[in-house]
Amino acid sequence: MKLERSFYLNPDVVAVARSLLGKYLYTNFEGKFCGGMITETEAYRGVTDRASHAYGNRRTPRTEVMYQEGGLAYVYLCYGIHSLFNVVTNGKDSPHAVLVRGMVPEFGLDHMTERLNKKSITAKNTNGPGKLTKALGIHFSHTGLNLRGDRIWIEDRGILIEDDKITTGSRIGVDYAKEDASLPYRFVLQSF
DNA sequence: CGGCCGATCCACT
């Protein structure tokens, strides 16, 4: 059920972002098993995408994981507070990634509720990239983890998402990316 | 090595 290595090696990161909708993201930290269905993603198309951290083939200790072969987690700190979870895709030295921005919580609800300091949890509590990492216990120190390992992984549970259930649009917070800011690289599964 | 700022969230109004 775990997504195969070949899924992550797809050179078309926009297609990967689209096909991650309806897949299930799981974590298991300290014996706390959690997971849910992915409902929102954004594609970051490597060295030619001004919105990508790897634009212009920029390599830093932080972005180095994006240059590895697809199938790793790229987690970085945003605004000094939020850990944002990305899926590294494509082959080595093709630094593509998909940002996971939303999910519907389904497994380990008690663990996620506790991490969020709430009394209960709904999809509204995991509908942002910083919120879902907090619920799942993903921290920027987890960057580089293999997504076919036993701490963070993604499964296909056979859910088929029709095109008419998806809204496509421009990515969030990428105004600085000039002509790339308006590219339709954001995918949102409706009714969640 | 100093300083600026970001792929955000939430409490408060």
Next chain:
DNA sequence: GTGGATCGGCCGA
């Protein structure tokens, strides 16, 4: 609907 929180990365000097 708005401002404050809060800090690592990275650029420029």
